[in-house]
Amino acid sequence: MNSQERIQELRKELEKYNYEYHVLDTPSVSDYEYDKRMQELVSLEEEYPELITADSPSQRVGGKPLDAFEKVQHVIPMLSLGNAFNEEDLRDFDKRVQDGIGEQVSYVCELKIDGLAISLRYEDGLFVQGATRGDGTTGEDITVNLRTIRSIPLRMPEGETIEVRGEAFMPHRSFIALNEAKEENGEEPFANPRNAAAGSLRQLDPKIAASRNLDIFLYGVGQWDAGELESHSERLEYLKKLGFKTNPEWRKCATIEEVIAYVQEWTEARNQLNYEIDGIVIKVDHLDQQEELGFTAKGPRWAIAYKFPAEEAITKLTDIELSV
Numbered sequence: 001m002n003s004q005e006r007i008q009e010l011r012k013e014l015e016k017y018n019y020e021y022h023v024l025d026t027p028s029v030s031d032y033e034y035d036k037r038m039q040e041l042v043s044l045e046e047e048y049p050e051l052i053t054a055d056s057p058s059q060r061v062g063g064k065p066l067d068a069f070e071k072v073q074h075v076i077p078m079l080s081l082g083n084a085f086n087e088e089d090l091r092d093f094d095k096r097v098q099d100g101i102g103e104q105v106s107y108v109c110e111l112k113i114d115g116l117a118i119s120l121r122y123e124d125g126l127f128v129q130g131a132t133r134g135d136g137t138t139g140e141d142i143t144v145n146l147r148t149i150r151s152i153p154l155r156m157p158e159g160e161t162i163e164v165r166g167e168a169f170m171p172h173r174s175f176i177a178l179n180e181a182k183e184e185n186g187e188e189p190f191a192n193p194r195n196a197a198a199g200s201l202r203q204l205d206p207k208i209a210a211s212r213n214l215d216i217f218l219y220g221v222g223q224w225d226a227g228e229l230e231s232h233s234e235r236l237e238y239l240k241k242l243g244f245k246t247n248p249e250w251r252k253c254a255t256i257e258e259v260i261a262y263v264q265e266w267t268e269a270r271n272q273l274n275y276e277i278d279g280i281v282i283k284v285d286h287l288d289q290q291e292e293l294g295f296t297a298k299g300p301r302w303a304i305a306y307k308f309p310a311e312e313a314i315t316k317l318t319d320i321e322l323s324v
């Protein structure tokens, strides 16, 4: 086997191991085996630099820090969700939706990850650009930092051209470790995992972002010319098939009663998660019904965010420390 073939073979193996570890959470090899193959790839690429490609697993952490982030225009605006604070608000939402559609509507419920909204663009299967929501129309190009999130594929075997959307976040374990390190260095700790994730993705030096052990759950699609799926739930399954990390707790709910039961279940169970959620997102499942309901200036009429009652922040933090 020549060096180019060995490089290709190593990349395939490393992409597979990375996917198993960071997307499926089921590693099939030890860190030692992974590191050994990465070292072999890096030394082969040093010997043959003309063979290095942007999607090589060795290229996740970029070189020098940026001076600033470029602006990105979102072709499809990244809007915000209206809020619901109690059961009555949820029933009002359901009534507006049923009246708007005039027939039975089913929903998808998702955990509302408390991070920052992100858009990822792929062209012919290659990760080409990642951006923040910004003001919904103009975001910041933080591609170099998003490349360091190991659960984001640098390349999709399907070669799809698609824009996907999700929430980048900092898992509890990473948040605790980061704040302990900050306190040891006499630095101001982050108030919560959302600020820590936002601060980390706004670092101009990708090596710092890479050190923060961020993660992401993908939950939607932006620009997608080939898109022909009928429902949001089919999209979530398709995102998973493409190799993206989707949150496993999403659930189809046939009625608002089932939505309320799901909300109740996670109001109690959220402290068992190893990441922060600040509520539940409820979406009309069928895409043609979403289309019919459309948007207000602020956001979709076909989705709403139920916000958990604010807990006493201190107790929440000690809960996290106890559960880690």
Ligand SMILES: NC(=O)c1cc2c(=O)c3cc(F)ccc3oc2nc1N
Pocket (backbone or CB within 6 Å): 078, 079, 080, 081, 110, 111, 112, 113, 114, 115, 117, 167, 219, 220, 281, 299, 300, 303
């Ligand atoms: N934080 C989240 O976990 C989360 C956030 C959003 C949104 O912000 C959002 C905004 C829209 F205009 C439309 C759908 C959305 O769906 C969403 N789904 C989620 N699971």
